Amino acid sequence: MVEIRFHGRGGQGTVVASKILADAIAKEGNWVQAYPEFGVERRGSPVVAFIRIDDKQIYDKSRIYTPDSVVVVDPTLVEAIDITDGLKPGGTIIINSDRRPEDFPFHGKFNVRTINATEIAVKNKLGSLAAPIVNTAIAGAVIKILGLTKLESLAAAIREGISIKPEDNVKAAEEAYELA
Amino acid sequence: MVEIRFHGRGGQGTVVASKILADAIAKEGNWVQAYPEFGVERRGSPVVAFIRIDDKQIYDKSRIYTPDSVVVVDPTLVEAIDITDGLKPGGTIIINSDRRPEDFPFHGKFNVRTINATEIAVKNKLGSLAAPIVNTAIAGAVIKILGLTKLESLAAAIREGISIKPEDNVKAAEEAYELA
Amino acid sequence: MREKKAKKIVFNSAEEMPTMIASVGSQTHNLTGAWRNIRPEIDLAKCLKCGICWKFCPEPSIDIVDEWPVVDYDYCKGCGICAEECPAKCIVMVEERK
Amino acid sequence: MREKKAKKIVFNSAEEMPTMIASVGSQTHNLTGAWRNIRPEIDLAKCLKCGICWKFCPEPSIDIVDEWPVVDYDYCKGCGICAEECPAKCIVMVEERK
Amino acid sequence: MKKVMMGNHALSYGAMLSRSQVIAAYPITPQTQVVELLSEMCADGTLDARFIKVESEHSAMAACIGASVAGARAFTATSSQGLALMHEMLHWAAGGRHPIVMGNINRSMAPGWSIWTDQNDSLSERDTGWMQYYCASNQEVLDTVIQAFKVSERLMIPGMVILDAFALSHTYEVVDVPDQAAVDKYLPPFKPAIRLTPSDPRAFGGLTGAEHYMELRYKLQKDMEKAPALIEETGREFEKIFGRNLGLVDAYRCDDADFVFVTSGTAGFTARVVVDEFRKSGLKAGNLRIKVFRPFPFAKVREVLKKVKKAAVVDRNCSYGAHGIFYQEVKSALYGEAGMPPVFGYIAGLGGRDITTDSFKEVAAHALAKDKADEEIVWIGVKK
Amino acid sequence: MKKVMMGNHALSYGAMLSRSQVIAAYPITPQTQVVELLSEMCADGTLDARFIKVESEHSAMAACIGASVAGARAFTATSSQGLALMHEMLHWAAGGRHPIVMGNINRSMAPGWSIWTDQNDSLSERDTGWMQYYCASNQEVLDTVIQAFKVSERLMIPGMVILDAFALSHTYEVVDVPDQAAVDKYLPPFKPAIRLTPSDPRAFGGLTGAEHYMELRYKLQKDMEKAPALIEETGREFEKIFGRNLGLVDAYRCDDADFVFVTSGTAGFTARVVVDEFRKSGLKAGNLRIKVFRPFPFAKVREVLKKVKKAAVVDRNCSYGAHGIFYQEVKSALYGEAGMPPVFGYIAGLGGRDITTDSFKEVAAHALAKDKADEEIVWIGVKK
Amino acid sequence: MKKEKKMTLTLPAEELMACGHLACQGCGATLAMRYMLKALGQKTALCIPACCWAVIDGPYPYSSLDVPIYHCAFETAASTATGVKAGLEMTGDSETTVVAWAGDGGTFDIGLQALSGAAERNEDIIYVCYDNEAYMNTGIQRSSATPYGAWTTTTPVKHFKTRPKKDIVAIMAAHRIPYIATASISHPEDFVKKMRKAKDIKGTRFFHVYAPCPTGWKSRPEDTVKLARMAVQNAYFPLCEIEDGDKVTLNLKLKDKKPVNDYIRIQGRFRHLTEAQVASIQAEVDARWERLLKNCAV
Amino acid sequence: MKKEKKMTLTLPAEELMACGHLACQGCGATLAMRYMLKALGQKTALCIPACCWAVIDGPYPYSSLDVPIYHCAFETAASTATGVKAGLEMTGDSETTVVAWAGDGGTFDIGLQALSGAAERNEDIIYVCYDNEAYMNTGIQRSSATPYGAWTTTTPVKHFKTRPKKDIVAIMAAHRIPYIATASISHPEDFVKKMRKAKDIKGTRFFHVYAPCPTGWKSRPEDTVKLARMAVQNAYFPLCEIEDGDKVTLNLKLKDKKPVNDYIRIQGRFRHLTEAQVASIQAEVDARWERLLKNCAV
Ligand SMILES: Cc1ncc(C[n+]2csc(CCOP(=O)(O)OP(=O)(O)O)c2C)c(N)n1
Ligand SMILES: Cc1ncc(C[n+]2csc(CCOP(=O)(O)OP(=O)(O)O)c2C)c(N)n1
Ligand code: SF4
Ligand code: SF4
Ligand code: SF4
Ligand code: SF4
Ligand code: SF4
Ligand code: SF4
Ligand SMILES: [Mg+2]
Ligand SMILES: [Mg+2]
16 A cells, blocks of 8 residues: 655645546556545645555545655745655655755655656646646656556546646656656 | 314304313313314314313323314304214204204204304394304303303403403303303 | 316225325315305396406306306305406395305 | 734643634634745835735735835735736735745 | 413413513414514513514524524524424534524424424434423423523523424413513523624634534533433422423333333323323333433433333334334433333324324233334324 | 546436436535536536526425426435535425435534534434435445435435545545446336326325325335335346445444444445454454445344444444434344344544544444443544 | 307416315415416416415315426425426426416515526526415415515514515516516406416516405405405506516506505505505505606606 | 825725635635725624635634624525624624625525515615625535626536626615615725715615635636726626615716726636627626616616
């Protein structure tokens, strides 16, 4: 069983990212559960989403308190909140950032990885610099780093689940997969 | 325990008659229960009301099926419906009518008594000939014939309970009491 | 439904009743003539055949029989509207026999 | 209630909570500045003191301090209305440091 | 002072003597005499209250809630469809801790349209957090309204005073009407600790996250659990002043009984008549009339029934797909306790069908012939 | 075809595959995705249905009733306040024998405002005559909608498919979406014996006196009593076509169990995880998840529990002034039967508080340490 | 000669309402139903909420009407009718006229929201409110259709109704539905004509029908039609149509507008009113009439 | 010189709404509340049903406002406020202004009946509807205030809303309550002035306040005030008062009435509209404006 937490901001598509990932993972016959934080989401306010993955049916319906990995969609959150809360010792933290893993204070204690998803998104004309749509790029990086599923599965999930610019999104995911 | 059933028509004050009687009976310390038929009352349509009287608290809250006496406020009902239904053998039937007890088919089987309450009401200017208000006259006759309570108690009950022409109503009750 | 004097319905068991609470008979079983205190009587001699009594009867208990207005006393409740509205004043309300 | 940066309320037991569901603290404990993507910066040199930015701030996170408009970054969500409405165009929205 | 009055008037007198300050109600048969009499009382000054003639029962309860949170004593009355339309607001009044008192005339739920009595309306509100009192006489109705205000305001939990359609609501009985002064002594003015006022500006009932909600509901349940003792205590106080007892149950000849009816409402009085008859013919019968159904008087019910050899619960209601509700709850209360008697369940008197002394005899005949209740509930007086 | 979807979409797919003809619904968190997806489906022709975008839930249910009596298959979905606002119409749909199917997302009742899960909304409708199915996965949600239409239309009794807020409604899971053709085979078109039409002009639901009302309600109860067998039968049919079972309960490792949790909803799946852990550590644990709560599966529950040494009912709800509702009803079902185990009652997870594997461990620790349940219910995870 | 003369029938002969029903003597609401069914014919389905008509039709297992009826909950005339219409259409019947038939209480008060919602969605139903100006079925309590000055059991003489009658026609006009009409049981030909016109219009159609109630108004049963006629002639209840919310047509011009006094004085419910109070009613009626004339002119 | 210059405050300085609330960036509804409280002051009690504001205020145990709030059920703004007013009066406080504060859904749809009932009884409350033209709190579903042409999640682009916005002001005017006003967050001085006027009137007072919602309208947060202003200037949402149901005053004469196109085109919810559709919106706005002018003239 793998448990992952996503941190983002309202309006950034954090929940969509987790949904696309779940789709991709299910394509290879795994069982998956993805859910947003159960609360009131406002544009800009910090939001959280979760994924639980297993190779058999998942019966545990309680929330995730001690994730194996954490994905940070919006880098400014690293300062605003404690993104390591409950993270298993040695767990992986994937951050959308142009900085290096060593630049983060929790580097060492956790396995920190960074990916400049914003840059990839902007390059692929997904949103603007002020409001880039980074969820597919993030997903590409996550499946690679955590070894969750094949890139083809993710591409298929994106094509099915995203109606605006699906191909650009696939490209962003692929690029992130390469870079991660 | 005494159980009485009243037959009248919607708009004739049959329920008021039973209510006034209940008031009068309670004045002498008896326990009493009075209730209308549980249904839809329309002007002109046949209606029924009931009284149960006892010298101790009445616990039986079911309806009255086998009354000791029946009071018929509107004589035309004698033909329209079976007013003797459930009446205990030898029970008393008091009918507002200008006819004699012997004129009724169930005379003999039951103890039939008549009182011309309509005439008394009209004489006391209670309603019109077309729509006489006979309930107090009926009540006067009933307490006398069935020996339920004192005339003074009835008079007091009428004075408290009837706001239009209370004295004329008392007079009607008294006259009926005399004649019955 | 319109058939007059329809019969009363007696269900002898729950079984016999339809599952849904749906009517199966006509309210014409209910002879509302018994409610009447006063009865309308039509003097046909004066009648103009204007149909107004028929038109305004709320039961409706004025039938048109051979082009004449006829009160159906099984149902007429004796409201007096027909008498009030008759332009020929040929309907009178009389007391029911007591 | 209006006191800024009010403290968070922690109930340690049901006992401590009032019977009725009534508020006991101010929402100002919630520093909504963290929601901001872009921040308004006022160039006071150009400011007309018209009060329009103060008037239209939905938080409201523009205070009048010594007769000047001052953004309270603890709460400003960065909506940009003040910049949009400022007649002197002396408010600019700049990106928050990432 | 003794007066002959119908149950609906007893309810109104109870509200009047309790000095209700705001009344918001909507007419419905068989409750109409309540709104009518209270309208009169407010119009002629007998009662100093604002009567809000709302456009629906949902609004009636909402207005009562508003009045109550502003610190006023609030009363309403309804029945069946009207009570059902309030359902959301019943949860609200209880969850918000608003000690409103309401009269409910038990009338069957449509469809088919029925104006006659059964308990499905009030019992299907058993999970809304209201206290429920089932009455058997008009005297009890009047007394219970006063008592209900006292208990509700102490616990900040609303109370429902329940009476059968027609059999009480429209039945005239002799009622001893208490003095206003004595009532004032018994029932102090309503002075809640917190109320809605600009001088103490609070937000009531805001969004309550998983962090706090459960504690608030826990408190409601804990306060409910205090009610049985409080009802008995205030009942004794009531008895001291007015000479009439108001307890959780009315256990009639149960002490040495071999066979006991478990009843509620007016049927709970009719059962007494049968008990007396049975006693005369040698059967040690008794009748346990449950007066307070919420909170459920667990201890009392067990205390009475543990001495008994057999009990037959007569329900004027049905939880479709399960059982009669008193039957269900009595069994649940006894489960796991040693020495409890076999309990039998019966459904009678739905939709205004009369429950007579014969109905109880049929119940007894059935129960006495068996050792153990069947799976299927027994229906009394149904054409099968 | 397997798809990852949230519970609200599973509900919508269930309604779509069942070829719902009239949908009348009103949005409420956490149900909104249901109205949104069905709006889409109706707009783009995926589903040939009239979607009536009513102005309240009371009207939603009224419109469903109208559509159903006219002979159309009707569907709606709601939650908490919306369900509560329908209360009168829930009685109506059941009493009128209208086989509507509704999804309800379990959300706590206000006040305080809560959008999070508990079962007080649907359980406080337990007396309205609706069938109730509690689901634990999105697959079960989708399947149960189809099954519910079948059962409801056979019995002419409405059915409520219930899922936890967020934990199912907003949680994406893998769902095997059945083929339309297969569903059509399983679920025939709705063809009621009587319907509202000028070609057979009948009055539905007219004033029903004491002479007839009780028989009509007796029939409702008798038909409800047929439901358990029918649910098992149609469940087997379903299994034949779709390979998934749909029964009354989900008894997991109960056969030889010494200690059994009695659960419902998603908590009923989490409990399995704990059961497996306990088994590994040597405790013979089991989990009885009640899927169908109305009609109450008396026989099944007894059959499972009679083999057990001890049972602990975990309720995500509370009937204030009484107990947790599953606890109440389970005890009631077992009363008077020989050889039944001691039953313990727990309340957990109100207002969205999470029920975790630890919660179940706390329950077990408490129950295993005692011989007999205390009078007071045990609250799990409350700051006391 | 008379003998040969044919009876004059100014209304369709078809009688879809049978005798034996449970209305009081001289009930106006009964006439309203009779006329409506004459206009719409047998391909009609009714939704009737709680109101006198829920009783008038007769108890289970009977009915007085030759059209199907769904007896629906008090608040739900419009929403149930909406559902019935949708259900009929989805099962292949797009012909039947679906009518919500409610009293003033079920329309002005507890059913207003459902009605407003249906109107906003322009549901394809006819909504008829028969107005007897109080809750009669429950024994004469005030509704928001109860006029200024009237006694009811909840507006006792000491505290008679002081708020004016809610203007339901103006409220419905504000919804800009395709068709609104007022009608009176005293003018059945006009009623039938407008109902037939409405039948052929698609969308929400609303009728406000004046239906005196001798029981609740404390008037003589025989005066029912007369009272309705007086109300039309003194502009207490003018007959008009409103199309699409603003095209107003007056169906009966009143050259000789009668004073309201006679109308008021033969009703027991107004017995307590002083002359000044009646005068203020007259003033209000005049003002409303002026407004109506102005709107027509437009 | 500027330094010495005093800040110009065209609104009362008193701030009864605090920071830290939960509205989205650029929320118009927040401004509406801020202005109302500035006008009414601290002796005010609010009843807020389910709507964005039920969340904006903050969760238990917090509040953002310095006046008491009763968070009431969705349908009950008017009825709860009625009860609160009665309760305050019966306990000796007749001074406090009681305000029902609801969204368009809680006003036009599910709360309409309670509002209509309160208006008919002329309850002594101020009812404020802040209109963001959809159910925003639940994630943008259509309400009957949603205008023609708008996308919402329940009126998808393929099936956008085709019925016009319900005319709540006309409906309330039909109730002939003492005071009705429209107001816009773009014109706070006008808003405050009318609110103060309303405060001194007894009986039911109704405000319809235009409060753009960037989240639901798919507009830029910084455009909120601009959008509101455009709606006033192009007569999409004219500012007016109506006294006693018929005395209409226009607060802002539009010499130079702007076209609606610009307003429509900067909102994502209207993105799919064709030019013809926008033209029909323009025609409808023009027609409404003409009707309003005519009513004022009267
Ligand atoms: C929810 C609900 N509340 C109250 C009632 C009681 N009730 C039934 S009919 C009625 C009055 C109906 O008045 P109206 O609509 O004017 O019709 P009328 O009886 O005057 O013909 C009332 C209050 C009900 N059936 N349902
Ligand atoms: C009875 C009931 N039904 C549905 C809901 C869900 N609900 C809460 S707020 C809301 C929409 C509110 O819309 P509006 O009144 O326009 O206010 P806004 O959110 O747009 O500010 C809905 C549908 C509810 N709380 N209660
Ligand atoms: S008296 Fe009335 S009911 Fe009888 S025929 Fe004349 S109008 Fe009809
Ligand atoms: S109203 Fe008079 S004149 Fe006309 S048809 Fe009837 S009886 Fe004849
Ligand atoms: S709006 Fe601009 S000019 Fe006016 S006070 Fe603010 S910053 Fe200064
Ligand atoms: S950006 Fe928005 S929130 Fe920040 S100060 Fe300006 S108006 Fe206020
Ligand atoms: S009370 Fe009035 S409306 Fe009702 S049936 Fe009687 S006369 Fe007709
Ligand atoms: S959704 Fe709209 S109205 Fe609601 S808080 Fe956000 S911006 Fe304001
Ligand atoms: Mg009426
Ligand atoms: Mg809105």
